[in-house]
Amino acid sequence: MITDGSLVHVPIGTLRTEAGAEIPEATIAYRAWGDFHGKNLLIVEHALTGDTDARSWWDGLIGPGKALDTDTWCVLCSNVIGGCAGSTGPSSPHPKDDKPWGSRFPAISIRDQVTAEYRLLEELGVREVQAILGGSMGGARTLEWTLMYPEMVRSAAVIAVSARASAWQIGIQSAQIDAIEQDPHWHGGDYYQTDEVPAAGLGTARRIAHLTYRGEQEIDERFGVMPQPGENPLGPYRDPAQRFAVESYLDYQATKLVERFDAGSYVMLTDALNRHDIGRDRGGLNKALASITVPTMIVGVDTDILYPYHQQEHLSRNIGKLMAMAKIVSPVGHDAFLTETRQMDRILRRFLVLSCQGNPPTPPEKP
Amino acid sequence: MITDGSLVHVPIGTLRTEAGAEIPEATIAYRAWGDFHGKNLLIVEHALTGDTDARSWWDGLIGPGKALDTDTWCVLCSNVIGGCAGSTGPSSPHPKDDKPWGSRFPAISIRDQVTAEYRLLEELGVREVQAILGGSMGGARTLEWTLMYPEMVRSAAVIAVSARASAWQIGIQSAQIDAIEQDPHWHGGDYYQTDEVPAAGLGTARRIAHLTYRGEQEIDERFGVMPQPGENPLGPYRDPAQRFAVESYLDYQATKLVERFDAGSYVMLTDALNRHDIGRDRGGLNKALASITVPTMIVGVDTDILYPYHQQEHLSRNIGKLMAMAKIVSPVGHDAFLTETRQMDRILRRFLVLSCQGNPPTPPEKP
Structure with missing residues (x-):
């Protein structure tokens, strides 16, 4: 794994979508910061128009000594399938004719995004993730991770999102x-x-x-x-x-x-956000939520009109393994998880303490 | 005044707008229900896409025995200038060439709407209005009425609106x-x-x-x-x-x-809603509010995202003559003032009791 923060493109083969279409020769792009030694991986999930450069959009929260401390942790952020920041999306060349996919690009769900990320981690030889965390569409992916690959994920922080799209959204x-x-x-x-x-x-x-x-x-x-x-x-x-x-x-x-x-x-x-619904094909929303075994922290913003706080209350009340809940108090609304750095710093530090019971993994002894 | 509920068109002459344009040969359309005897007029103000047929859009609240009881009160609702339900608007023929006004129609403010209504009442020989009431854009007009023609208005009910447009609106x-x-x-x-x-x-x-x-x-x-x-x-x-x-x-x-x-x-x-600002040319918002002498009831909806309830709290805290405050509790949001008939019934009955201290005007003795 390359962990110097540069943009890396990884082929993940053919991706078959939840709805049954195929994306051959798919590529996922990522950036990572901090040495990786098998047990210390944090996955940060970007929102709708975000990208792999998490140190930019989560300014002040990732780096040496920061809440997501790259002296201790390896922080990885990949671009979502369907995106336009390095991973295969509608503007990418189609393998058949090298012309942009355009309307040939299939519909994708949040689950397809997670499948693609899982395949990226397979390619990188990752077997264990200490924590996955993200807000908005990144929170939707985080939640799906806890249901699709619970054996791989030790903890999760689901921020400013809901268990499914609301009709208003x-x-x-x-x-x-x-x-x-x-x-x-x-x-x-x-x-x-x-x-x-x-x-x-x-x-x-x-x-x-x-x-x-x-x-x-x-x-x-x-x-x-x-x-x-x-x-x-x-x-x-x-x-x-x-x-x-x-x-x-x-x-x-x-x-x-x-x-x-x-x-x-x-x-x-x-x-994909319209299709977000963790209850689909899992016996409904609350049954799916109840089946979550990954310790999960739920975070919401008091003034969010896109994902109102009652949706995070619903998550926290029904999730199978609630680790903690946190409320960001801000006039900013939904974007507060990006802009209220002081509060997010506190929340993420607490999350990681709970995630590893105060004992972050130590790197193997150097010979 | 014709009070049989039919649509009546009244020429009001040339309307000069707040911003300095002119609408010659303007017409205002209205409907009214209930005998008018000089002291018993209620003006109902419609919202953005409303019309003169208040008995339809405020279903169950206007009529014999209803909250706005047409056995006691004469209820009048006029179509706003700039509208398309009888009053002069962009789709009306221009007096010069009988072709639609179209882009020649000047911008109008909430105050222009009130000016036009005042002129209508002048034409109808009305000298006194017991109460003006309305929600949303109708609430904005109601509020301007209390500032522009306080000598004519005995009381007002301002519903689901603010003292000025917010940047979000x-x-x-x-x-x-x-x-x-x-x-x-x-x-x-x-x-x-x-x-x-x-x-x-x-x-x-x-x-x-x-x-x-x-x-x-x-x-x-x-x-x-x-x-x-x-x-x-x-x-x-x-x-x-x-x-x-x-x-x-x-x-x-x-x-x-x-x-x-x-x-x-x-x-x-x-x-016109974007231009809504009772503080304009009156020394600012709170000075304008403080100068209101008409006893006014403020009504809001707890789940309104267009005119959030804190805006009605702002109105009630700063208005010069607060009569009462009421909160509609509903999942419906802004439109609750149109749909929560039971709560509106209670609110409007209380408003009218307060408006005339429990003594509704009686018609003159018949000879």
């Missing part, structure tokens, strides 16, 4: 998918060979999504009804170029995402 | 406006003379809006992750025609709105 996520699929530049998912990009659709999706990631109090404290400097949204005639400051902020978020993320991946991964 | 409302304005059938607001209608854009706007009107617990209890009967959203390839039940439900809400509502009015009224 499916509704707001489908609105985002629609915005992309209705963009004439989408070309049915095969825009890669045109010189067009569904930037407007992806931008709209991001604006909506961002408002579900951020608490209204936080956004209101920052922007209120301020106009964007130099613009007048209160003029005598409606003019889309005259914006409130919050509109400009959302436009900026949209532009940033369009620059760094593939619309095809956005659709596939959002669809 | 502006964000999610602007996303809806964008969806319409980006629809190629919008034609810059002048689609009326084409044979096209921006149905896709208006539908998208409604899907998003509906998810802000409804609590996620209520939607989840109804739909969960159920597929729409006969469709399979879990198939091996993503297919927009294979929907979850909640997607079908939102499609139905979209179709219903497209059939009954004008996209031009939707844009103008949503823009």
Whole structure:
């Protein structure tokens, strides 16, 4: 395993999806930090538009002396199948003709994402994972890990997610998918060979999504009804170029995402979130939850409107092996697990103490 | 005043907007129920896509023996300026050329809506209003009434609204406006003379809006992750025609709105909500609130994500003349003021008792 933080691509062969399609010659990309000696692996799972560079997006939480201490632990983060940050996804070349997969890319579920990760770990010779942890879509994968490969996982931290998609989430996520699929530049998912990009659709999706990631109090404290400097949204005639400051902020978020993320991946991964349901083919939600044997910590955010806190209460009440529960208190909403570094630091340190009963694995004696 | 519940159109002359544009030969439409004898008028204010037919949308609350008892009170509901249910709006003929106003229709504020209503009451010879009441955009108008024409209004009930738009509201409302304005059938607001209608854009706007009107617990209890009967959203390839039940439900809400509502009015009224700010030109929010002298009841919904309950707490703490506060407890969210009839019945009866100290006006003796 390469643990210097560089991006590594690992072929994992043909991936057969839960719904019965195939992705031949799939690749999973990862980064890892900290020496690996068999017993000290932590898997960090990224969210929808995240990537392998966990030290960037979980700023201040991973590194020497940090909560996820790379002097003790080897921290690994892989890009999800269907993504666009190194792993095979809709924008990757199809092995048959080297043209982008596009609409040929099959639908994937959270379970398919976990299957792909398991295959990555097999390729890397990993037999044991001390802890898997992640928020949002990363939390959904973490939860599925505890059900799909419990023998491999010693503990899990499931953050800001639920046992299944809620109808509200499916509704707001489908609105985002629609915005992309209705963009004439989408070309049915095969825009890669045109010189067009569904930037407007992806931008709209991001604006909506961002408002579900951020608490209204936080956004209101920052922007209120301020106009964007130099613009007048209160003029005598409606003019889309005259914006409130919050509109400009959302436009900026949209532009940033369009620059760094593939619309095809956005659709596939959002669809995967719609399909999130740990109860499927396991006798229902609570039976599946009750069957979890991996000690699991549940973390939620008090102001999260996308995955409201009662969903984490449901998880904690019904999970077979609850290790602990923690609430992030923040005006930020869902994204608080990314932005409230001080609270996350405390939570992750406590999680790891509970995970190994205060005795982190020691490296083998050097001869 | 015609009080038989029929739709009546009243010319109110030229309306000059707050931002300085003019709407010549404006008309306001209204319906009223119950004999009017000078002292017994209740004004009911409709929400964004509401209309004059308050007895329909506030089902069970207006009529003989109901909370708003038309044996005692005359209940009047007028269509907002900019609307499409009888009053002058973007789809109305322009007096100059009889072609639809379209993009020539000026931006309107909540205050412009109230100005137009005041002019309607002038035309009808009304000098005194016992109570004004409304929810959502109707609540915004009610609040402005207490500031613009306090000498005319004896009491007010402000339901499920805030003292100004929040940045989150502006964000999610602007996303809806964008969806319409980006629809190629919008034609810059002048689609009326084409044979096209921006149905896709208006539908998208409604899907998003509906998810802000409804609590996620209520939607989840109804739909969960159920597929729409006969469709399979879990198939091996993503297919927009294979929907979850909640997607079908939102499609139905979209179709219903497209059939009954004008996209031009939707844009103008949503823009008016973005402009809602009782503090503008009044020395700020709390100074404006403190200056309110009309006894006012504030009502909120515990699960409202569009106008969260803390906004009604803010209103009640800062308003100059608080009559009472009431909380609707419901999984339904914002729309609870329309759907929780039993609770609204109790709240409105209490409001009217407080409004006239238990002594409703009696009609003049008949000779």
